[in-house]
Amino acid sequence: MRRSVVIGTGSALPRRAVSNAELTGIVDTSDEWIVERTGISNRYIASDDETTSSLATDAARRAIAAAGIEARSIDLIVLATATPDQTFPASATRVQHNLGCNGGIAFDVAAVCSGFLYALGVADSMLRSGMANRALVIGAETFSRILDWEDRTTCVLFGDGAGAVVLEAREQSGDKPRGVLTTRLHADGAHNELLFVDGGPSTTGTVGKVRMKGREVFRHAVVNLAEVLKEVIEEEGLSTSDIDWLVPHQANARILDATARKLSLPPEKVVMTVGQHANTSAASVPLALDTAVRDGRIREGDLVMLEAMGGGFTWGASLIRM
Known part of the structure; x- marks a missing residue:
């Protein structure tokens, strides 16, 4: 394949x-x-x-x-x-x-x-x-x-x-093929007002600024991320114990901790760079992935789960064998 x-x-x-x-x-x-x-x-x-x-x-x-x-x-x-x-x-x-x-x-x-x-x-x-x-x-x-x-x-x-x-x-062939194995993506436009920028070319003609209702975003993030991670794991016929590393969107340490607990993933399997980089939006997952590859944690053959949620709401997860 x-x-x-x-x-x-x-x-x-x-x-x-x-x-x-x-x-x-x-x-x-x-x-x-x-x-x-x-x-x-x-x-x-x-x-x-x-x-x-x-x-x-x-x-x-x-x-x-x-x-x-x-x-x-x-x-x-x-x-x-x-x-x-x-x-x-x-x-x-x-x-x-x-x-x-x-x-x-x-x-x-x-x-x-x-x-x-x-x-x-x-x-x-x-x-x-x-x-x-x-x-x-x-x-x-x-x-x-x-x-x-x-x-x-x-x-x-x-x-x-x-x-x-x-x-x-x-x-790729065999029991453990390398590459992107499964990706699942979602969106729900009903929650636009919880995380958005109050500007745009066709509305205000300005760039605008970020507006967010943090508590509501936190609640949706924990539920949505846990569900999409389970989707991907079940699609591949695996369990959370098969995952070598979780590389999440680096939004907030509390969201990362809560999501890991929902999946019964030990903290040592979660790549966390939010402390030093903060939330870099679309850059946060690949930035964290590169950090863990370069420091030797993630190696060829490892099963790595990527996940993220953002404004829209949009969210998704991808399982990769490195």
Whole structure:
């Protein structure tokens, strides 16, 4: 069977790190308040010369280097972002040009924090169908551009960054084939008002700012994520004990803990980077994945579950054998 195999991962962060202590000079908050409610101690904020496409390009180059391939061999780029450089064209086309692999397929996907899972699902389908052979799947955000820095309930939660994976279509067989095994995606537009940006080209003509009702989002996140994870596990005829690693969307340490408990997954199997990176929206899953690959936790052959939920609501999960 033709499957999409992960052959390289990469990530990129802005130069500037911003601690909780620094935020106390901007909004009425404290390190204790932020850590207790979110588990976040630090985040990275993009400077004026750092954009979504520049961070995406840096992450992509590192993933390509890890894969040991040449950039011109990439024939598909799917970039997940809620903060593109421009309304159009797609930021993916800028990344494509930066890498020198012009002529293939390149487009953006907008599903906010679930964006990387959506992008992965699309790229996997295109590789399996034969439409492309090598794909870059990227999650990249400069969320700091759409934060209300006077709202302490949201501005402390988010950061900027990018993560990428290189997928290669390969024929796989046997009991433990490598690659993307199963992906399940969902959306429910009934909850738009719980997590949204109050602007847009066709409504206000402005970029807008993030607005969120945190308690309600937390409740939906724990339920939806646990359900979609069970969907994927059952689809593959596995149990949670078969999972080597859970790489979740890094929204909030309490959500990660609650989801792991619902699935009876031990904390040591959960990759958690939210403390240092905060919530980087579509970038958080690939950023965490790359962190765990590079520090040696995740190795070839490991069964890895990715999951995320974001505004829309959108949510999903993907099971990959590395």
